[in-house]
Amino acid sequence: MNPIRTAGIIALAALALWSIGCAHKAQFGETGPRAYVQGQIETYDNRPMTGLSLHLVTGAASAEPGHTEAVFLLYSGSPLESSRRETLGATIDAAKEQHGDVFLLSAGGVIPNSGDAASTVEAMNELGYSLFAITPADLAHIDTENGDAFEQATFALLGANIENASGGRPVTPYTVLETREGHTIAVLGLTAPGPAESRRAVTDPIRTAQAYEHLADKHDACIALTNLTPQAAAELASSAPRLDVIIAGQTEGETATPKTVNGVLVAHVPEQPASPAKLVVTFENGLLVNKAFSSARTRRP
Numbered sequence: 001m002n003p004i005r006t007a008g009i010i011a012l013a014a015l016a017l018w019s020i021g022c023a024h025k026a027q028f029g030e031t032g033p034r035a036y037v038q039g040q041i042e043t044y045d046n047r048p049m050t051g052l053s054l055h056l057v058t059g060a061a062s063a064e065p066g067h068t069e070a071v072f073l074l075y076s077g078s079p080l081e082s083s084r085r086e087t088l089g090a091t092i093d094a095a096k097e098q099h100g101d102v103f104l105l106s107a108g109g110v111i112p113n114s115g116d117a118a119s120t121v122e123a124m125n126e127l128g129y130s131l132f133a134i135t136p137a138d139l140a141h142i143d144t145e146n147g148d149a150f151e152q153a154t155f156a157l158l159g160a161n162i163e164n165a166s167g168g169r170p171v172t173p174y175t176v177l178e179t180r181e182g183h184t185i186a187v188l189g190l191t192a193p194g195p196a197e198s199r200r201a202v203t204d205p206i207r208t209a210q211a212y213e214h215l216a217d218k219h220d221a222c223i224a225l226t227n228l229t230p231q232a233a234a235e236l237a238s239s240a241p242r243l244d245v246i247i248a249g250q251t252e253g254e255t256a257t258p259k260t261v262n263g264v265l266v267a268h269v270p271e272q273p274a275s276p277a278k279l280v281v282t283f284e285n286g287l288l289v290n291k292a293f294s295s296a297r298t299r300r301p
Helices: 004-030 081-099 117-127 136-142 145-152 205-211 230-239
Strands: 067-075 101-106 129-133 156-158 174-178 184-190 221-226 245-251 259-261 264-270 277-284 285-292
Touching: 067 081, 081 101, 081 117, 081 129, 117 129, 117 264, 129 174, 129 184, 129 221, 136 145, 156 174, 156 184, 184 205, 205 230, 221 230, 230 245, 230 259, 230 264, 245 277, 264 277, 264 285
Parallel strands: 067 101, 101 129, 129 156, 184 221, 221 245, 245 264
Antiparallel strands: 067 277, 174 184, 259 264, 277 285
C-alpha cells in the first residue's frame, strides 16, 4: 500500500478516537459517569418543597445503555413493628443490589391505632420513605397535636383531592421522583372519601385525577398512589387513561390480581403484607416500555 495513503488512514483513525474520547469526557467527565447523589422534588407549583428531601436509594447502575428500571417498593400500614422494619430494611438492601433506582412508598394507613405519630415518622425517616398517600384515617391525625410529628418528616404527604385547611398542615398534590438517568415519574396522591373525621373536605378523586392528567405531558411516567377500592380504581383508569399505573388501596385477604384497564396498570397492595409489593417501571431509550407489579400474600395472624 502507498506509504502516504497508509499514513493518512492512520491519522484519520487517530482523529476519530480522539473525538470519541472528547465526547465521552464531555458527557461523563474525567472519572466516568456522574454519580447520582440525590433526586429532585417538584411540587405542583414547581417550587422546591421546603423541609423535604427525596429519598432515592442508589445501588447498581443500569446494565444496558439506554435501559433504566425504576423500582417502587410499596408498603401500607404502620412500620413500627420490629419484624416489619426488619423486612423492609432487608428488602431495600436486596433491591439496591439489583437495581439502580429504588423508591419506598406507602399507600397510607401509617399511623397505628395508638396514634403514635412521632414514632411512625421516626421509623419512616429511618427507612427512607419518599412519600405516602393519606387515607381518611391518617387525615384524622394530621391536624391534631399528635400530627405535629409530621413537621419532622423527610417524606411528602400526598393528597391531591384533600383541601388544605387554614392553619392545617400542608398536603401536596403530587411529587416528581427522578432517576439517576434523568427520567421523571410523577406520583399523584388520591384519597378515597371516608368518614368526616377531619375538618378538611375530600373531593372526588376521579375529577381530581383528570385535572392533573397534564403531568403526562411533562414527565416520563405518571403513577396514582391511592387507597381506592378495586372498583373505584378501575373507574379511575377508565376516566383518566393518561395515567400509567394506579396503585389502589389495601385489599382484605388475598392480593387482588393486577390488571390492565384502558391501558392503565391497576394493582393493589394487600393488607398487612408479608413483604413490600414491588412495581418495576422500565424505560428504553427514554420511552416507557414496561410496567410490572408483584406482591406477597397477606400475612396470617
